[in-house]
Amino acid sequence: MSVQVAQTDKDAFQRDGVVPLRQVLDADWLGRIAAAIEADIHQPGPFYHGYETEGEGRFHGNLRLWETHATFREVCQNSPLPAIAQHFFDSEKVNLLYDQLFVKEVAMSQRTRWHNDQPYWPIRGWQVLSIWIALDPTTAANGRLEFIRGSHKWGRWFQPEVFGKTSAISQYERNPDYEDIPDIEADRDSYDLISWDLEPGDVYVFHGMTVHGAGATACRIEDVAAIPCATPVMMWFTTRAPEPANRYCVTHSAMATRWTANATR
Numbered sequence: 001m002s003v004q005v006a007q008t009d010k011d012a013f014q015r016d017g018v019v020p021l022r023q024v025l026d027a028d029w030l031g032r033i034a035a036a037i038e039a040d041i042h043q044p045g046p047f048y049h050g051y052e053t054e055g056e057g058r059f060h061g062n063l064r065l066w067e068t069h070a071t072f073r074e075v076c077q078n079s080p081l082p083a084i085a086q087h088f089f090d091s092e093k094v095n096l097l098y099d100q101l102f103v104k105e106v107a108m109s110q111r112t113r114w115h116n117d118q119p120y121w122p123i124r125g126w127q128v129l130s131i132w133i134a135l136d137p138t139t140a141a142n143g144r145l146e147f148i149r150g151s152h153k154w155g156r157w158f159q160p161e162v163f164g165k166t167s168a169i170s171q172y173e174r175n176p177d178y179e180d181i182p183d184i185e186a187d188r189d190s191y192d193l194i195s196w197d198l199e200p201g202d203v204y205v206f207h208g209m210t211v212h213g214a215g216a217t218a219c220r221i222e223d224v225a226a227i228p229c230a231t232p233v234m235m236w237f238t239t240r241a242p243e244p245a246n247r248y249c250v251t252h253s254a255m256a257t258r259w260t261a262n263a264t265r
């Protein structure tokens with residue numbers, strides 16, 4: 001599938017660390033993804049890690065779905081998404097690190113804590129991005145993602161913390177090279193926060209070092225469709241390394257990339 005990414009979008013990504021792209025996935029893709037998510041909710045794949053929540057709604061999490069579920073594999077390999085990563089990296093070849101699913105049901109009062117992603121991952125280097133897919137309309141009222149403009153260039157590696165109580169992991173190993181993230185939520189006015197409303201099929205493309213968080217879905221149930229706010233995310237990186245800073249290393253075999261996309265854009 002031919003995908004075009006405007007130079008202005010690439011410039012915005014480089015400058016701000018995030019850019020929304022509109023109508024990347026059509027109704028057919030969205031329908032297939034929604035069905036795959038329903039299937040995972042009812043019969044979770046092996047890396048399921050639901051979080052305990054304080055509100056009524058559940059917070060279903062899973063990752064590496066492409067390894068066991070044909071639709072997620074299709075999305076990772078044959079949807080417009082790999083080509084988008086190729087465009088942003090100006091690279092013929094990109095590698096998938098893993099895919100991840102966040103399903104926040106309505107009336108769930110839990111935020112996704114502020115963090116940047118790359119400290120969670122066994123990946124170093126600059127050419128690292130995520131593509132976050134909106135399956136439902138996402139607004140300030142139902143917990144859209146927010147980003148700190150330009151934070152990918154801070155050079156600050158924040159200590160990973162769990163997103164909520166989950167049976168999968170109680171806490172992350174403390175890395176002496178990382179710092180604790182400040183309480184951004186308590187000091188929002190001090191930061192240049194950016195966010196956009198998204199429609200189903202829109203995506204965010206954001207850098208692995210961009211600090212971001214998401215609100216709760218604790219809007220009134222009648223305000224939003226009574227379906228989960230489900231968000232698959234794919235993380236991509238490229239091994240193309242024109243300068244030493246772009247070298248990458250994979251230190252964790254379980255997460256090592258298993259396939260690459262090098263199709264013609």
Ligand SMILES: O=C(O)CCC(=O)C(=O)O
Pocket residue numbers: 102112117130132145212213214231233
């Ligand atoms: O969708 C969410 O609530 C969180 C997504 C996120 O933090 C991520 O993709 O890194």
